[in-house]
Amino acid sequence: MPPKAGVILAKRGFRLRLEARTETPRWLIYATPLLALALTVLSGAGLFALLGVDPLRALYGFFIEPISDLYGWTELGVKAIPLALIALGLSLGFRANVWNIGAEGQLTIGAICAGGVALALWNSGGWWSLPLMALAGLCGGIAYAAIPALLRTQFNANEILTSLMLTYVAQLFLSYLVTGPLRDPDGFNFPQSRPFDADALMPPVLEGFRLHWGLLAVAVAAVAAQAVLTRSLLGYRLTVTGLAPAAARFAGFSAPGIIWTCLLIGGGCAGLAGMLEVAGPIGQLMPTVSPGYGFTAIIVAFLGRLNPLGICVAALVLALSYIGSEAAQVTLKLSASVGTVFQGLLLFFVLACDLLLLYRIRRE
Amino acid sequence: MTGSETHGTARLRVRGIKKHFPGVRAVDGVDLTLMPGEIHALIGENGAGKSTLMKIIYGLLQADDGSIWWEGAAVAFTDPAAARAAGIGMVFQHFALFETLTVTENIALALPEGRATAALAADILDLSKRYGLALDPHRAIHALSSGERQRVEIIRCLLQDPRLLILDEPTSVLTPQEAETLFVTLRRLAAEGRTILYISHKLPEIQALCDRATILRAGKVVDSCDPRVTSPALMAEKMVGKVDRPSRRATSLKAEAPLRFSVQNLSRKAGDPLGIDLRDISFSLRAGEILGIAGLAGSGQSELLAALGGEVAVAANTIRLDDQPIGALPVAARRAAGLSYVPEERLGRSAVPDLDLTANALLSGWQRPALVSGGWLKRGAMQAFAEKIIADYRVMPPKTGSLARRLSGGNLQKFIMGREILANPKVLIVAAPTWGVDAGAAAAIHRALLGLAEAGTALLVISQDLDELFILCDRMAALFHGGLSLASPTAELSRERVGLMMGGVADAA
Incomplete structure (x- = not known):
């Protein structure tokens, strides 16, 4: 069946029409994220102008100035590590239409588990502290993602809602811990844990900078994701399930199996990212251990086209929105929300530009 | 417009209709003339352009080129409501009825507002008697057979008193006996001067029912004939071209087969x-x-x-x-x-539309150690398997890299059948x-x-x-x-x- 005749946008005699494509040119798959970026920057300029700031100066302050030195680049890496790691885990599920929106919660539980280990071993750890923390973070994230998996497979409860709501549970649990049982006894009642000891901190890549060896975890995850997607039966099962669920049933792929696999992998990656945050740049448990990495990683996954290499690049772009908004607060006196607005604009344009993959715009 | 076939004004006349979809010329310059009181068959294989042509006539699609005259006046129906207002009714192959509502309620929904249901029920009964369409106006649709559902659709059209009634493959949901009843109704409608456009690829029923037949192939009219005096073999050949069909199976089954x-x-x-x-x-x-x-x-x-x-x-x-x-x-x-099986739906069930043939070859073969070992795909073996299917079953185009949805229905089905048969x-x-x-x-x-x-x-x-x-x-x-x-x-x-x-x-x- 041919697609519907097309949507007609009529305005004062100028008619545009969307026509279904038979073939999507390959270059377009890579060009549309770039187009989305360009549109985001343009709308951003408009936004700055409305806020009464010189747009060029603001864009420079937001996107260029923060990464004009080595420190800026290492900070970009610090933010990109959790984004890339979480997005890599989520992307497998997104390919199979398993929508884990609760990576932020899984990250939080991962951070709690890893932090718990670090505090339990406080001043009595060794080289094995970090591996143990990583394992705890991984298991914490996996266990927390198992809840929506169980609810979905046993009760058909939508994982979008359950995983999202569980995020708030995790965050409140963390704030209970740092104001209660795990509060620093020498911390003047501040709601935070003891600072971890040196054995429980990620070693920096370069002395004097915060960038840490979590970088290695991202590299391993990206290579593993690429191998799974292109060469493994698991990747094939995910792809078929995402593209044609009825064909997956015909093939005999177990739907609950796919749901469990996707959620647990996503949860594990998010939990590990949580461990890297508390053992890396933060160094202790705080009431908030992530500025929304778990949610931003969803944008990273889509901007990166669910492709492992693309995700690594997209993580850098979204990391820039974080450090750009920090810089904008200082140099331009703009609200911190500007960064979030940029992220929202970017997601909007990424999804809108995807329309061009399936349709072309024609003048009538 | 002084064709020799016109005696009196044609009810509907289309000339040079063209419709192009991305990648296919669905209708490519079709002429068709329908006279009052005529039962006219439009025949052709799946994909010949029958459905597209009648959707254009009914206003569901707009032609790229060509013109339509309705009872002598040039028209361009922009939507089905316009076609219905002019006097064209259509019964689709797939019914659009609400399962939980009654016959009367379903019909009321399709009519302009403000008809009292009691009066409507009486009209329905009246029509059903007049044309032999046995139907109880107060029954819910879900309790009806497909033949009865079709009668609901036909009565829904007849309430608007159409002068042209289009039926798309109406007998595909009927038993031979139900089809015979439908033919009686259609003949009665034609005798009143209404025109019937009957779309089908079943030649025996066209011989039994229709006065004229227009044969479409690949979007073009290949012939127009009187089906009552033309042999089905000849019509079939015009419809599909020459084909070497397997003859009926001579049962060679041995009683002692396990x-x-x-x-x-x-x-x-x-x-x-x-x-x-x-x-x-x-x-x-x-x-x-x-x-x-x-x-x-x-x-x-x-x-x-x-x-x-x-x-x-x-x-x-x-x-x-x-x-x-x-x-x-x-x-x-x-x-x-x-045990292997092949479902009816090809795209999306027995094949993944957006994967290539190599990947589709694995869909039912992923358990075989020859294709997957230790959870890792053997790309070379998958490719060789896909190539074997393509070669053995003459799948066109013979490329393992083509996406399943780019293949014609026949070629994709040959690929799927080959895949299942080669699994032995x-x-x-x-x-x-x-x-x-x-x-x-x-x-x-x-x-x-x-x-x-x-x-x-x-x-x-x-x-x-x-x-x-x-x-x-x-x-x-x-x-x-x-x-x-x-x-x-x-x-x-x-x-x-x-x-x-x-x-x-x-x-x-």
Whole structure:
């Protein structure tokens, strides 16, 4: 069946029409994220102008100035590590239409588990502290993602809602811990844990900078994701399930199996990212251990086209929105929300530009 | 416009209609003239452009080029409402009825507002008497057979007093007996001066019913003839080109062939409220035997296929393969035991539209160690397997890299059939194996199935196409409301008898 005749946008005699494509040119798959970026920057300029700031100066302050030195680049890496790691885990599920929106919660539980280990071993750890923390973070994230998996497979409860709501549970649990049982006894009642000891901190890549060896975890995850997607039966099962669920049933792929696999992998990656945050740049448990990495990683996954290499690049772009908004607060006196607005604009344009993959715009 | 065929004003005249969809010229310069009181057949294979042409006439699609005259005046219907207002009614192949509403309520929804339902019910009764369309206005749609649902659609059209009534493959949902009743109604409508445009690819009924036939092939009119005096063979050849069809199967089945597959008292409540419950189905298949299951659409075919293929589990003992109980096993385990199946839907079910043929070759073959080992794909072996399917079954274009959705229906079905046959199953269950497939590919698929049976595989063919079943099967049974009639040897069956079985009067006659 041919697609519907097309949507007609009529305005004062100028008619545009969307026509279904038979073939999507390959270059377009890579060009549309770039187009989305360009549109985001343009709308951003408009936004700055409305806020009464010189747009060029603001864009420079937001996107260029923060990464004009080595420190800026290492900070970009610090933010990109959790984004890339979480997005890599989520992307497998997104390919199979398993929508884990609760990576932020899984990250939080991962951070709690890893932090718990670090505090339990406080001043009595060794080289094995970090591996143990990583394992705890991984298991914490996996266990927390198992809840929506169980609810979905046993009760058909939508994982979008359950995983999202569980995020708030995790965050409140963390704030209970740092104001209660795990509060620093020498911390003047501040709601935070003891600072971890040196054995429980990620070693920096370069002395004097915060960038840490979590970088290695991202590299391993990206290579593993690429191998799974292109060469493994698991990747094939995910792809078929995402593209044609009825064909997956015909093939005999177990739907609950796919749901469990996707959620647990996503949860594990998010939990590990949580461990890297508390053992890396933060160094202790705080009431908030992530500025929304778990949610931003969803944008990273889509901007990166669910492709492992693309995700690594997209993580850098979204990391820039974080450090750009920090810089904008200082140099331009703009609200911190500007960064979030940029992220929202970017997601909007990424999804809108995807329309061009399936349709072309024609003048009538 | 002074064609010699015009005596008086034509009811509808189309000239040079063209419609182009991305990648295909669906209708390519078609002329058609319909006279008052005429029953005019539009015949052609699936994909010949019949549906597109009538959608243009009915205002559902706009032609790229060409013109339409309605009763002498040039018109361009921009939507179906305009066509209906002018006096054109259409009955679609797939009904648009609300299952939970009554006949009257469904019809009221399609009419301009402000008709009292009591008066409407009286009108419906009146029309149903006048044209022999037996129907109770107060029954809910879900309780009606597909033949009755079609009558609702026809009455809905007749209430608007159309002068042209278009019917798209109306008999595809009817038993031969119900079809005969429909023909009486249509002849009566034509006798009143209404024009009927009858779209079909079934030649015998066109011979019985129609005054003229226009034959479409690949979007063009190839001929126009009087079907009452033209031989069906000639019309078929014009419709599809020359095709070497396999002749009817000479049963060579030996009585001592081992029992391969049996189903005993299979019952299952439908998961979906609008689905069909399977009722006490039993049959058995010997090695090398082909059993056909006829039945109107929606008689339980998809539910039966799901239960036999393993997409839903049933009690272990109800389904046995080589005397092993397999009813409780999931799809993968049944396939490993030697049972393959091919559902009716190709794109999205037995093939993934957006994956290439190499990847699609794996869809039912991923359990074979030759293609996947230790959880890792063997790309080379997958590619070789896809190439073998393409070569053995002459799939065009012969490229493993083509996406499944780029293939024509016939070529994709050849690929899917080849994939399942090369897996060398003990039992193969196929649903509608040649639905929407061009005649050449259909013949190739039939030959492949016959060859597979020859080699000892037990085959179950579920199809609505009686011609196909008569060509292929050793024995036939029919599904009706989720129950299966007893199977009889094809040689002892007539089309009429099968028609009765499809209507649920299994053991009459």
